[in-house]
Structure formats: C-alpha cells, structure tokens
Amino acid sequence: MAGSGVFEEIIDGDVFKYYSEGEWKKSPSGKSVSIINPTTRKPQYKVQACTQQEVNKVMETAKIAQKQWAKTPLWKRAELLHKAAAILKEHKAPIADCLVKEIAKPAKDSVTEVVRSGDLISYCAEEGVRILGEGKFLVSDSFPGNERTKYCLTSKVPLGVVLAIPPFNYPVNLAVSKIGPALIAGNSLVLKPPTQGAVACLHMVHCFHLAGFPKGLISCVTGKGSEIGDFLTMHPSVNCISFTGGDTGMAISKKAGMIPLQMELGGKDACIVLEDADLDLVASNIIKGGFSYSGQRCTAVKVVLVMESVAGTLVEKVKAKVAKLTVGPPEDDCDITPVVSESSANFIEGLVMDAKQKGATFCQSYKREGNLIWPLLLDNVQPDMRIAWEEPFGPILPVIRITSVEEGIHHCNASNFGLQGCIFTRDINKAMLISDAMETGTVQINSAPARGPDHFPFQGLKDSGIGSQGITNSINMMTKIKSTVINLPTPSYTMG
Numbered sequence: 001m002a003g004s005g006v007f008e009e010i011i012d013g014d015v016f017k018y019y020s021e022g023e024w025k026k027s028p029s030g031k032s033v034s035i036i037n038p039t040t041r042k043p044q045y046k047v048q049a050c051t052q053q054e055v056n057k058v059m060e061t062a063k064i065a066q067k068q069w070a071k072t073p074l075w076k077r078a079e080l081l082h083k084a085a086a087i088l089k090e091h092k093a094p095i096a097d098c099l100v101k102e103i104a105k106p107a108k109d110s111v112t113e114v115v116r117s118g119d120l121i122s123y124c125a126e127e128g129v130r131i132l133g134e135g136k137f138l139v140s141d142s143f144p145g146n147e148r149t150k151y152c153l154t155s156k157v158p159l160g161v162v163l164a165i166p167p168f169n170y171p172v173n174l175a176v177s178k179i180g181p182a183l184i185a186g187n188s189l190v191l192k193p194p195t196q197g198a199v200a201c202l203h204m205v206h207c208f209h210l211a212g213f214p215k216g217l218i219s220c221v222t223g224k225g226s227e228i229g230d231f232l233t234m235h236p237s238v239n240c241i242s243f244t245g246g247d248t249g250m251a252i253s254k255k256a257g258m259i260p261l262q263m264e265l266g267g268k269d270a271c272i273v274l275e276d277a278d279l280d281l282v283a284s285n286i287i288k289g290g291f292s293y294s295g296q297r298c299t300a301v302k303v304v305l306v307m308e309s310v311a312g313t314l315v316e317k318v319k320a321k322v323a324k325l326t327v328g329p330p331e332d333d334c335d336i337t338p339v340v341s342e343s344s345a346n347f348i349e350g351l352v353m354d355a356k357q358k359g360a361t362f363c364q365s366y367k368r369e370g371n372l373i374w375p376l377l378l379d380n381v382q383p384d385m386r387i388a389w390e391e392p393f394g395p396i397l398p399v400i401r402i403t404s405v406e407e408g409i410h411h412c413n414a415s416n417f418g419l420q421g422c423i424f425t426r427d428i429n430k431a432m433l434i435s436d437a438m439e440t441g442t443v444q445i446n447s448a449p450a451r452g453p454d455h456f457p458f459q460g461l462k463d464s465g466i467g468s469q470g471i472t473n474s475i476n477m478m479t480k481i482k483s484t485v486i487n488l489p490t491p492s493y494t495m496g
C-alpha cells in the first residue's frame with residue numbers, strides 16, 4: 001500500500017510530503033492538491049501544493065549540493081545509482097500500485113514500468129562511467145598557420161541544476177530517464193512530477209533517498225504545473241530543463257532563459273502500409289501500437305495510411321483483433337482502461353463526434369462510461385476530419401486509404417508533429433526510400449513506433465520537440481565541454 005513500510009515517512013496523515021534538503025516535508029502553505037483516480041473518478045491521494053518559497057529553498061540547496069557532487073568520483077556516483085536502481089526494483093509492487101490508481105495503467109504494465117526504470121538507472125551508471133571518463137586531445141598544428149605549440153585537453157563537465165518535468169503517462173520511467181543521466185553527469189536535480197503520477201514519483205524519489213544520495217542533490221516539489229510551473233521553469237538557478245509532455249513544452253521553450261532544453265512533445269505517428277506488407281504482422285502491430293495503454297503513448301500509432309488495394313483486408317483483420325481486446329479496470333489488467341481524466345475523455349469524444357458528422361466509417365459503435373472509452377477504429381477518414389491530424393491520446397484509431405506511396409508520405413509530412421513513423425513492406429529498398437522521405441525523428445520498419453529500448457536515440461522533429469533523448473544523448477546533453485589549453489614555449493627542443 002502507498003505510504004507504508006519503508007515509505008511510511010513520506011506521508012503525513014493523508015497528504016504525501018515533498019522532498020527537500022534530503023528530508024520529507026510538509027508545505028507551510030497547508031494546501032494540498034488532490035489526485036483523482038481515473039477509474040473511480042474519486043480523490044485517491046493528496047500531495048503538497050508547494051509554494052515559491054519552497055522552490056527557492058530547493059534551488060538554493062540544489063546549487064550547493066551540486067558543487068560537491070561534481071567533485072565526487074564518477075565510480076562513487078555510479079555506485080549510488082546502482083544502489084537506487086536495486087532499491088527501486090525491490091519496491092516495485094507498491095510503486096506499481098500507485099500507477100494503477102493514479103493513471104489507470106494496467107497492473108502488469110505498471111510493474112514493467114518500474115522494473116524498466118531500475119534498468120534504465122543502472123544503464124546510465126554504466127554508460128556514464130564509460131563516456132564521462134573520456135575526453136579529447138587536440139594539437140594546434142592541424143589548423144592552418146599554427147605551430148605545434150598548443151595542446152588542448154577537453155572533458156565533459158556538468159551543467160549545474162537540472163529541472164526535470166515528466167508527463168503523466170510514464171511518470172516514473174520518464175522521470176528517471178532525466179534523473180539518471182543528470183546525476184551520473186554530476187548535476188543536481190529538481191523533479192516536478194505530473195500531478196497524476198506524483199505519488200508514484202514520490203515513492204521512486206524515496207528509493208534515491210534510501211540509497212543515500214547527499215542532501216539536496218535530488219529534490220521533488222509537487223503542485224499543479226499551471227501554478228508553480230512558470231516559477232520553476234523561469235527560475236534563475238535552473239541550468240537545464242528536460243521536459244516531456246504536450247504543447248506546454250512549446251510555451252516553456254519560449255519562456256526559458258539561455259539554457260539547454262530537452263523537449264519531448266506530442267506525436268501523430270503514421271503507419272504506412274504498402275500492398276506487399278504482411279497484413280497479419282501489420283494488424284498485430286496496429287493493435288499493440290495503437291491501443292496499448294489505451295493509446296496514451298507519445299509513440300502510439302495515431303494514423304494508419306494504407307494502400308486502397310489492401311485496406312479492406314487490413315481493416316477486417318484489425319477489427320477482429322479489436323473485438324478481442326478486454327475493456328475494464330487496470331486492476332484486472334484489461335487491455336483498455338479508463339483514460340487519465342474526464343477532460344481527456346471529453347476531448348477524445350469531441351474528435352469522435354467530428355469524425356461521425358463528417359462521415360467516417362465506424363468499425364465498432366462508440367461507447368463510453370465515465371473515463372472508460374471502448375476501442376474504436378475509424379475507417380475512410382478524410383483530411384478534413386480533426387482525427388486525421390490531432391493526437392487523441394485515447395483508444396481511437398483513424399484509417400486513411402491512400403492510392404500512392406507519395407500520398408502517404410505527404411500526409412505524414414504535412415503534420416505539425418514529427419516524432420516517429422512506421423512502414424510495413426517486404427521491399428527493404430522501398431522502406432529505406434520512404435524512411436528517408438519521412439520527416440520524423442525515428443522510422444520503424446515492419447514494427448510499430450516505440451520509445452525503447454531506452455539506450456536508443458529518441459527525438460522528435462517540428463512540434464514534437466528539440467534535442468535528443470536516449471541514455472547516451474541525455475548524458476551528453478546534460479554536460480558541456482570544458483577545454484584546458486597547454487601553451488608551449490617556442491622554439492621547441494631539436495630532435496636527435
């Protein structure tokens with residue numbers, strides 16, 4: 001149960017505390033924020049509504065702690081991260097239970113998220129030890145006009161305080177994908193968890209506390225993003241922001257100062273299906289890609305662009321598989337569970353009604369109970385329908401029938417998003433040419449888009465973000481190059 005056993009100290013009465021200066025604290029504001037269980041639609045947990053004063057304190061201590069941490073030997077930093085990873089995995093059950101209750105993630109997937117997060121932290125430690133231990137050595141005489149009189153030594157140094165803001169859909173995994181690289185690289189870290197998912201994040205942070213990280217190096221302030229978000233992202237002590245979420249990221253990019261930004265935003269991942277594709281493989285991937293976690297994944301398949309000649313057969317195959325999806329509460333490990341909030345369900349319904357009014361073919365009848373929306377495949381979707389372009393973040397999948405490959409590429413590239421895309425064909429030459437033409441950060445050939453494995457580079461183009469994630473890229477992004485130049489006197493010794 002949340003807040004029990006080793007997690008007892010993170011709760012006070014029925015309100016979870018925030019984490020600052022290596023301690024669990026109550027906000028003097030006396031205010032809290034409720035977390036609504038998407039399944040019951042009733043308040044499940046409460047977290048502190050942190051104020052600007054608390055943010056200031058957290059930043060002040062993060063700055064001090066970072067200076068010492070940067071001097072801590074790399075192998076010691078790695079050792080602590082491995083310890084935190086082991087503790088996190090040991091306590092996967094209560095953390096996964098929070099995910100079930102806060103974001104209605106199916107029970108098994110919730111456990112997977114926590115275990116994957118532990119693995120991610122360990123990998124960061126290993127990768128950091130390798131790449132941060134290396135630098136460059138340059139000699140001046142390779143540049144025109146220079147003698148061999150300057151030796152340049154470069155190494156990677158930390159940025160300072162990293163602010164991490166993950167979204168609700170993978171609150172633990174997308175938090176540690178920022179925490180692990182930041183800490184191994186010698187930064188301190190301030191986490192602002194999503195409100196839905198905050199309690200799972202607080203439990204995760206406690207695993208770092210139990211591992212024995214220095215006071216103030218990692219902090220976690222809770223509260224609504226709309227209330228403390230601007231204060232955090234524009235705080236003068238922040239040296240880097242790593243954000244994952246929706247359009248909010250664009251607003252943050254405009255407001256943040258001259259600091260490195262890692263923005264992983266929305267997507268409208270296209271699945272292009274050619275005539276020669278293995279349609280059974282495509283259908284399985286559309287189900288996995290479009291409906292896992294009820295479509296609430298940045299890399300979900302969000303539009304199918306299929307050649308007209310095979311569209312009928314593919315739609316029938318997908319329909320048969322949709323009929324087998326289980327729908328219900330996350331505790332029962334159903335395939336389709338309630339979406340995160342009532343406003344999200346209303347937004348999805350708006351897209352469905354627009355498609356209905358404009359004549360899309362409904363492969364199933366539309367059904368909704370509270371936040372639970374039954375999976376729906378919409379065939380014969382046209383470009384004038386909102387669902388052709390917008391990200392539903394729900395179990396609704398549009399199919400657009402195309403008559404040429406160019407039409408599919410054009411639709412993909414006309415989107416303001418450019419996260420991932422996928423192509424299904426048995427012709428690798430065609431696949432490579434289409435991949436080259438698609439304006440997305442990643443293209444998957446013969447599989448649905450996916451964020452993992454977590455050491456692969458992961459990035460979006462256009463409104464899907466800036467910078468690149470993946471463990472190595474994140475470590476590099478959270479450091480800067482420092483050079484020391486040794487200037488030699490001339491003339492040099494003569495040889496022989």
Ligand code: NAP
Nearest residue numbers: 167168193194195224225226229245246248264265266298
């Ligand atoms: P969101 O509404 O943008 O929220 C993301 C985070 O930003 C939350 O922690 C939120 O806190 C915080 N926030 C809200 N207002 C803020 C402000 N003014 N300043 C600073 N932070 C603020 O996104 P979401 O609904 O959680 O997640 C869904 C979106 O994330 C989708 O668009 C999805 O595609 C995208 N996503 C992208 C990736 C990727 O890697 N590209 C991965 C996963 C999800 P509160 O919860 O307290 O509001």
